[in-house]
Amino acid sequence: MPAYLLVGYSADLLRVLDGFLAPDSVLVMDEPEVLAVRGARDRTGEIACFADVLPAPVQTDADRLPALVAPPPGVSAVLPGNDYGVVAAAVLADAWGLPGPGAEAARTFRDKRRQRRLADEAGIPQPTWREVSDAAEAAEFAAGCPDGFVLKPATLQSSEGVLVLEPGADVAAAWRHTTARNVIGGTMRLDGAPSPCLAERRLLGEEFSVELLLRDGAALFCNVTAKRLLGGVHPVEMGHVVPAPPEGGVRESLSASMLALARASGFRTGVMHGEWIIEDGMPHLVECAARLPGDQIHRLIELAYDWDLLRNWFRIAAGQEPAAAPRRPQGAAIRFLGVRPGRVTSVSGIDEARSTAGVRDVAVSVAVGSHVEPIRSSWERSGFVIATGPDGRGAERTARTASERIVIATEQDALAGA
Ligand SMILES: Nc1ncnc2c1ncn2[C@@H]1O[C@H](COP(=O)(O)OP(=O)(O)O)[C@@H](O)[C@H]1O
Numbered sequence: 001m002p003a004y005l006l007v008g009y010s011a012d013l014l015r016v017l018d019g020f021l022a023p024d025s026v027l028v029m030d031e032p033e034v035l036a037v038r039g040a041r042d043r044t045g046e047i048a049c050f051a052d053v054l055p056a057p058v059q060t061d062a063d064r065l066p067a068l069v070a071p072p073p074g075v076s077a078v079l080p081g082n083d084y085g086v087v088a089a090a091v092l093a094d095a096w097g098l099p100g101p102g103a104e105a106a107r108t109f110r111d112k113r114r115q116r117r118l119a120d121e122a123g124i125p126q127p128t129w130r131e132v133s134d135a136a137e138a139a140e141f142a143a144g145c146p147d148g149f150v151l152k153p154a155t156l157q158s159s160e161g162v163l164v165l166e167p168g169a170d171v172a173a174a175w176r177h178t179t180a181r182n183v184i185g186g187t188m189r190l191d192g193a194p195s196p197c198l199a200e201r202r203l204l205g206e207e208f209s210v211e212l213l214l215r216d217g218a219a220l221f222c223n224v225t226a227k228r229l230l231g232g233v234h235p236v237e238m239g240h241v242v243p244a245p246p247e248g249g250v251r252e253s254l255s256a257s258m259l260a261l262a263r264a265s266g267f268r269t270g271v272m273h274g275e276w277i278i279e280d281g282m283p284h285l286v287e288c289a290a291r292l293p294g295d296q297i298h299r300l301i302e303l304a305y306d307w308d309l310l311r312n313w314f315r316i317a318a319g320q321e322p323a324a325a326p327r328r329p330q331g332a333a334i335r336f337l338g339v340r341p342g343r344v345t346s347v348s349g350i351d352e353a354r355s356t357a358g359v360r361d362v363a364v365s366v367a368v369g370s371h372v373e374p375i376r377s378s379w380e381r382s383g384f385v386i387a388t389g390p391d392g393r394g395a396e397r398t399a400r401t402a403s404e405r406i407v408i409a410t411e412q413d414a415l416a417g418a
C-alpha cells in the first residue's frame with residue numbers, strides 16, 4: 001500500500017527515491033494532461049517504488065483538492081515532486097493533518113511577487129522591484145536602475161525567461177522574450193495563463209543558495225552552496241559547490257538570512273532552497289522555493305555530508321525521526337557542460353573524464369547529430385560532471401579539469417540561428 005503521495009510528476013526524482021523507498025510505496029498526483037503527455041503511467045512498471053498515478057487538478061484547482069480527493073489509505077506523507085506541485089501538496093498535507101510547510105508559506109514561495117512582498121515586510125534585504133504588465137512599465141522601471149535590471153516571470157523556474165539587462169538594453173525585445181510562451185518547461189506545467197512579470201534592480205555580487213530541512217519551523221539541516229553563473233543576459237547556473245568555500249565569512253550570514261525568511265513565512269516542515277547574492281557584504285534575496293534544490297544539489301549534499309537529504313525529508317514528512325545526522329562536510333561540486341550551438345559532429349573524452357580521480361558521475365546528454373541550442377535556460381546545457389574532494393574548492397577543481405577533457409565539437413547548422 002502506498003505510504004507517500006508525491007504531488008507533481010518527476011521521473012528523475014522517482015528514480016532517486018527508488019534507491020531507498022519500498023516497491024509500490026509512492027502514488028503520484030498530477031494534472032491528467034501532464035500525466036498523459038509525459039507517459040507517467042507507463043513508468044510504473046519501470047520504477048519499482050512508483051505504485052500508481054492519481055490524476056487531479058494540482059495546478060488548476062489546488063485549493064479545492066481536499067474536497068475532490070480522499071486521503072489514500074496508508075498514505076502518511078504528502079510531498080511536492082516539483083515546483084508546480086508545491087501548493088497542492090501543502091494544501092493536502094494541511095487538510096489531512098500531515099506535516100508540511102503550510103499552504104500559506106507554499107503559496108508565498110510559488111510566486112516571486114509574494115515572496116518579495118514578504119521580504120519587504122520582514123526587512124530582509126533585496127533589490128527594489130515591481131510587477132510590470134507591459135514593456136513601457138518595464139522601461140520606466142529600468143530608467144531608475146543605473147546598474148541594469150532583471151526581467152523575470154513570477155511563477156516559472158530554471159531561469160526560463162529571466163534576463164539580466166545592461167542599462168540601455170532593448171526593453172521591448174526583452175519583454176517579448178520574457179513573456180513568450182515557452183514550451184520547454186511545458187511538459188511539467190499546463191499551458192495556462194502567462195506568468196506575471198517582475199522587474200528588479202540588478203544585484204551585483206557572488207551568488208549562493210541555502211538548503212534547509214525544517215521540522216515545525218526548526219532547522220534540522222542547513223547547507224550553503226556557491227553558484228557559478230553564465231555571465232551575460234541569460235543567467236543560467238553552470239556549476240555548484242557544496243559547501244560554499246568559507247572565504248569572506250558569508251556562510252553564517254546566509255544561513256541567518258535564510259532562517260529569517262523561513263520564520264517570516266511561517267514555513268513549518270519540509271525543504272527550502274533559497275538563492276541569494278552578496279552585495280555590500282550582505283545577503284540579498286534573489287528568490288526562494290519550497291522544494292528540493294534542482295541541478296543535482298541533493299547529490300552534492302549527500303556526497304559532501306555523507307547524509308541523504310531526500311531520505312531524511314521523507315522521514316520528517318512522515319512524522320519520523322531523521323535517519324542520521326550530517327557529518328562534518330567534505331566537498332562536492334557539479335560543473336555543467338556548455339557547447340557551441342550547432343550540430344554535434346563528435347564527442348570525445350567521456351572515459352577520460354570518468355576516470356579522473358575524484359569524479360563521481362559524468363553525464364552527456366548530446367550525441368553526434370544532436371542539435372544544440374544556445375544556452376538560455378537550464379534546459380540547453382549538454383551534460384555535467386560531479387566530483388568530490390577534501391573541500392568544495394578541491395571538488396570544483398576536479399570537476400572543472402574533468403569537464404575540460406570532454407570535447408564536443410559542433411558545426412553551424414540551419415537551426416543554429418539567434
Ligand atoms: N535581481 C537580480 N539581480 C541579479 N541577478 C538576478 C536577479 N534576479 C535573478 N538574477 C539571476 O537570475 C537567475 C535566475 O533568476 P531566479 O529569480 O532565480 O529565477 P528562476 O526561478 O528561473 O531560477 C538567478 O539565479 C540570478 O543569477
Ligand SMILES: [Mg+2]
Nearest residue numbers: 158159275287
Ligand atoms: Mg533561481
